[in-house]
Amino acid sequence: MLLWLITAVNILWSTAECREPVLHRVGGGKYTWAPNMNLTAWAMHEKFYVGDWLYFGFDKTRYNVLEVSKMNYNNCDDKNFITNITRGGRDVFNLTEARPYYFLSGLGYCFEGMKVAVYAQYAPPDPDPAPLVVRNGCPSQSAGYGIIIMVLALLASSAVMG
Ligand SMILES: *[C@@H]1O[C@H](CO)[C@@H](O)[C@H](O)[C@H]1NC(C)=O
Ligand SMILES: *[C@@H]1O[C@H](CO)[C@@H](O)[C@H](O)[C@H]1NC(C)=O
Ligand SMILES: *[C@@H]1O[C@H](CO)[C@@H](O)[C@H](O)[C@H]1NC(C)=O
Numbered sequence: 001m002l003l004w005l006i007t008a009v010n011i012l013w014s015t016a017e018c019r020e021p022v023l024h025r026v027g028g029g030k031y032t033w034a035p036n037m038n039l040t041a042w043a044m045h046e047k048f049y050v051g052d053w054l055y056f057g058f059d060k061t062r063y064n065v066l067e068v069s070k071m072n073y074n075n076c077d078d079k080n081f082i083t084n085i086t087r088g089g090r091d092v093f094n095l096t097e098a099r100p101y102y103f104l105s106g107l108g109y110c111f112e113g114m115k116v117a118v119y120a121q122y123a124p125p126d127p128d129p130a131p132l133v134v135r136n137g138c139p140s141q142s143a144g145y146g147i148i149i150m151v152l153a154l155l156a157s158s159a160v161m162g
Contacts, residue, residue, distance in 0.1 A: 019123040021051045023092070026103075026116060032103065033058035033065060035112035043116055049123040053092050054103075060089035063105045063114060067093070069101055071116060078106030095120040 026032045027042055033056040056065045066081035085093050085103070095101065097122050105114035 006016065019049065019051065021053060022049070023050065023053045023055050024118075025057065026053045031057050031059065033063060033114065035109055035114055037113060039113065043118055046118075048095055048118050048120045050095060050098050050120050052095050052120065053124070054095065055059035056085065056091045056093070056103075058088075058089050058105075060086060062107070064107065065091060065093075065103055065111055066106055068102050068104055070100065070117075073102035073104060073117060076104060076110035076115065077111065078104060081106070098122050 011117070015127040024046055027034065027037050027039055029037070058065070066078055067077070067083040067085060068081045072078070072080065083093075085091050093101075093103075094120065099119075101118045101120060103116050103118070104110040
């Protein structure tokens with residue numbers, strides 16, 4: 001029981017929180033957000049995890065970046081977009097949730113291939129977890145989990161005794 005709890009906590013601990021976020025350059029090139037690139041093919045070869053970022057590098061005088069619904073993505077419809085990500089043309093978007101995200105360029109360029117769908121998922125458990133050791137990059141979280149583990153251990157031992 002206690003072992004199970006500790007394992008469960010460690011799996012939680014080794015997922016999203018402690019992974020180094022990755023910056024994905026959309027399209028992979030210098031100007032990453034441009035027409036006539038198959039961004040679907042690009043996205044197929046990337047793994048997107050919660051906490052990662054997308055980088056859109058583009059000519060802001062011509063293109064924009066909008067987060068849209070799936071239906072708008074399918075129809076290349078830039079009206080009623082969800083978020084306007086366009087700033088200076090070197091713009092970053094945080095993938096904060098485990099869900100699909102849909103982006104397109106308005107102004108007609110979506111029809112020239114400036115659209116991409118990205119499926120952010122929770123990072124898989126660390127293949128080699130080092131339980132109960134403070135790891136680089138997440139000391140505060142490990143302290144928090146230490147307390148959770150202690151509480152769970154107390155609960156488990158009282159359950160065993162009771
Ligand atoms: C882009 O690549 C995907 C996956 O390889 C393919 O299914 C699709 O037909 C391509 N689209 C275009 C417009 O070439
Ligand atoms: C998006 O934001 C940029 C920068 O604030 C602005 O110039 C542009 O007009 C906006 N685009 C849309 C479609 O609202
Ligand atoms: C994206 O995440 C970074 C680091 O977690 C944070 O500093 C930044 O403010 C976030 N940006 C937005 C737009 O949420």
